[in-house]
Amino acid sequence: MTDRTAPTGRTALPDATAPSRARRRGVAGWVDVRGRRLGGWAFILNRVTGLGVLFYLYLHLLVLSQLAIGPGAWDSLLKNWFLNPVFLVLDVVLLAGLLIHGLNGIRVSLVGFGLVVSRQKALLGAFGTIGAIVLLIGTLMFISHGG
Amino acid sequence: MSDTVTFRVHRFKHGDAASHHDSFEFEPGPRSTVLDALTAIRRTQDPTLTLRHSCFHASCGTCGMKVNGQEVLACVTNVRELGTGEVTVDPLGNAPLVNDLVVDMGPFYARLNAVERPLVRESELVTGARTASGIPQPLRYEDCIECGICISACPIAATDPEYLGPAALAAADRVREEPRGGDVPFVLGLADAPHGAWRCHVAFECSEACPSNEAPASHIMQLRRSLIGRRWRALLAQPVGAGR
Ligand code: HEM
Ligand code: SF4
Ligand code: FES
Numbered sequence: 001m002t003d004r005t006a007p008t009g010r011t012a013l014p015d016a017t018a019p020s021r022a023r024r025r026g027v028a029g030w031v032d033v034r035g036r037r038l039g040g041w042a043f044i045l046n047r048v049t050g051l052g053v054l055f056y057l058y059l060h061l062l063v064l065s066q067l068a069i070g071p072g073a074w075d076s077l078l079k080n081w082f083l084n085p086v087f088l089v090l091d092v093v094l095l096a097g098l099l100i101h102g103l104n105g106i107r108v109s110l111v112g113f114g115l116v117v118s119r120q121k122a123l124l125g126a127f128g129t130i131g132a133i134v135l136l137i138g139t140l141m142f143i144s145h146g147g
Numbered sequence: 148m149s150d151t152v153t154f155r156v157h158r159f160k161h162g163d164a165a166s167h168h169d170s171f172e173f174e175p176g177p178r179s180t181v182l183d184a185l186t187a188i189r190r191t192q193d194p195t196l197t198l199r200h201s202c203f204h205a206s207c208g209t210c211g212m213k214v215n216g217q218e219v220l221a222c223v224t225n226v227r228e229l230g231t232g233e234v235t236v237d238p239l240g241n242a243p244l245v246n247d248l249v250v251d252m253g254p255f256y257a258r259l260n261a262v263e264r265p266l267v268r269e270s271e272l273v274t275g276a277r278t279a280s281g282i283p284q285p286l287r288y289e290d291c292i293e294c295g296i297c298i299s300a301c302p303i304a305a306t307d308p309e310y311l312g313p314a315a316l317a318a319a320d321r322v323r324e325e326p327r328g329g330d331v332p333f334v335l336g337l338a339d340a341p342h343g344a345w346r347c348h349v350a351f352e353c354s355e356a357c358p359s360n361e362a363p364a365s366h367i368m369q370l371r372r373s374l375i376g377r378r379w380r381a382l383l384a385q386p387v388g389a390g391r
Contacts, residue, residue: 029241030305040355112349
């Protein structure tokens with residue numbers, strides 16, 4: 001057997017670790033939306049919402065830890081903070097983030113395993129529509145319960 | 148209203164500390180392309196402007212660049228249809244910069260060579276085409292014109308210099324579909340790697356940007372599907388208790 005890694009008549013891959021003038025934009029390349037299309041936006045939003053929801057998870061645990069202090073601490077948190085309209089808006093943002101990340105995650109999983117590839121745009125549109133409808137219903141529920 | 152369009156063109160010469168944009172005025176006709184504009188600018192305004200081009204008809208793949216932030220072939224991009232009074236022209240991204248609008252295509256070509264893709268399709272010979280006597284039967288080439296637009300549009304290539312990239316992965320999938328003497332297990336081995344087909348995050352920017360109907364993202368997904376099948380088969384072929 002010939003050594004597959006040695007270039008015997010084959011072109012070896014360039015040394016990717018060599019310092020280059022590659023002008024890779026690094027992390028800026030992920031979040032730069034200029035010129036990007038729908039799938040590019042989905043990628044960026046998935047990343048941002050994934051990190052956002054992760055941040056929220058820790059925040060959530062921190063808030064829940066107030067329960068350990070006692071009912072007084074919890075009740076005052078509720079009264080002074082969470083019934084505030086600002087938090088109502090944040091609830092909508094959280095729901096939007098979860099919907100974007102979850103639905104896009106299902107899309108990425110399906111398409112990424114080679115399923116629904118030829119209809120991937122329609123899938124994105126369908127999930128977008130489902131997400132918008134659920135977000136609308138959720139927002140109305142937040143308003144009716146929080147008011 | 149003047150029909151003159153201002154071209155803001157990326158400039159960089161060897162030894163420059165940083166790149167900048169120079170502005171040039173150009174009056175496009177109804178069918179002027181960005182490449183027409185740039186070659187006219189070079190001819191009449193600044194002979195030091197460097198760019199790559201050859202065929203002027205979307206075949207050679209040398210004139211890929213970013214026009215108003217999006218990757219296009221300059222030779223088939225109509226200036227008027229852009230609809231902007233100012234047109235910004237930049238070199239392709241995710242490739243080493245050489246000069247003005249020229250990037251080093253070497254690493255990109257090396258990846259295409261690594262997957263040892265044959266250039267002529269067997270499945271779609273142009274059998275219906277009529278040829279004059281003495282002229283051989285026309286051949287059907289692969290769709291990819293090796294322009295590098297896909298890797299410039301890819302958000303993953305922005306942070307992973309080792310990523311094989313859309314064009315090479317699409318080419319690998321073409322080898323899988325039609326080996327034509329290629330070493331399929333070797334090529335699939337290159338693709339079945341962290342910086343291969345699994346690196347993609349399904350943004351589909353490559354397929355959107357590709358000017359030549361190659362649909363590299365769909366090829367990456369097909370490739371993954373067959374790689375999953377390959378892994379299953381390898382797993383099932385293992386004798387019970389092996390690997391312990
Ligand atoms: C609703 C169910 C969820 C689904 C279906 C889902 C699915 C996914 C998928 C498929 C990816 C990979 C995306 C890619 O390849 O670009 C991903 C990335 C990620 N997810 Fe989730 N996820 C869910 C919930 C969550 C939650 C609750 C969190 C945070 C606590 C989270 C945090 C992240 C992060 C940080 C990433 C990495 C982002 C990136 O690589 O761009 N996900 N998720
Ligand atoms: S796959 Fe498309 S965008 Fe990429 S190099 Fe080939 S023709 Fe250009
Ligand atoms: S000049 Fe050949 S593709 Fe544009």
